[in-house]
Each structure stands twice: as C-alpha cells, then as structure tokens.
Amino acid sequence: MKSRAIPSPAAPIPPTELPAAAPTAVPTAAAIEAEKPPTPVPAPTRVREGSLVALEDVETPPRIATIIKPAYPPLALRARIGGIVVLRVLVSEKGAPLEVEVLRGARAGLSEAAVEAVKRWTFAPASKSGVAVRTWMTVPIPFEP
Numbered sequence: 001m002k003s004r005a006i007p008s009p010a011a012p013i014p015p016t017e018l019p020a021a022a023p024t025a026v027p028t029a030a031a032i033e034a035e036k037p038p039t040p041v042p043a044p045t046r047v048r049e050g051s052l053v054a055l056e057d058v059e060t061p062p063r064i065a066t067i068i069k070p071a072y073p074p075l076a077l078r079a080r081i082g083g084i085v086v087l088r089v090l091v092s093e094k095g096a097p098l099e100v101e102v103l104r105g106a107r108a109g110l111s112e113a114a115v116e117a118v119k120r121w122t123f124a125p126a127s128k129s130g131v132a133v134r135t136w137m138t139v140p141i142p143f144e145p
Helices: 030-036 074-078 109-116
Strands: 063-066 085-090 097-104 122-124 125-127 129-131 135-143
Touching: 063 085, 097 109, 109 135
Parallel strands: none
Antiparallel strands: 063 122, 085 097, 085 135, 125 129
C-alpha cells in the first residue's frame, strides 16, 4: 500500500486576497423615477350631452332644485311608523328624474310615497367638461310621524 502525504495541520494556509470592491452608489428615488418611461396620458374623450357618466366622474354633481314633500300614508301615520327610505335616482341632462329605484325601503307604504314624490322633483343636472350629462344619485327621504 502506498502512503499518501497528508498535509500537516500546523502548516499555515496562505490567505487569498479578494480584489477590492469598487464603491457603488445607491440609487435615489429621483434617479429611479427618472429612469422610468413616462406614463401615457389617455387622450381626452369628448362627452356628449346626455351621456351616462358615473357620479364620481362628473365635475359638478346633480343638485335638487325643487322638492315635493311625500304624502305620509294615513295608515303609517296612524300607526306612528317612520323610517328613512333611500332612493337611487337617474337624473337626466335636463334635470328630470328618469328612473327611481328603492335601495332601502320602509314598510306601510312609505317607500311608494317616497318614489311618487321624487318622480315630481326637479334637479340641476350633473356636468362634465361643461356638458350636461345623466348620472345616478342617492337621495334619502326621512319619514317622521
């Protein structure tokens, strides 16, 4: 059997030197922003009168111009039934209520009375880019006996 030379553990191993790293600059937020491509801006779209626009996208929301108080149903009044009816109203570009939906109703005919009253209201229409548009709005109608 041949013997192999085993290095002595006492013999020091020469350290290897690593090349010195060049200092690197940490990019700043401004430098990172400057490297990003510019965000494309969508082309402005023309809004036509009467277009349906979401309430959050209009510049001027619709406003109530004329209020007709709802007739309190006699049965609800005698029973001292009250509540708040919440309606969703589609206001036209002319300020008329086109559709009225009940979001949260009340019993004893209060919801129906609220809908009938709001159908006779008038509104100042919403506008976007200076043009009158249709939009939905929410209207609470309180009933207190």
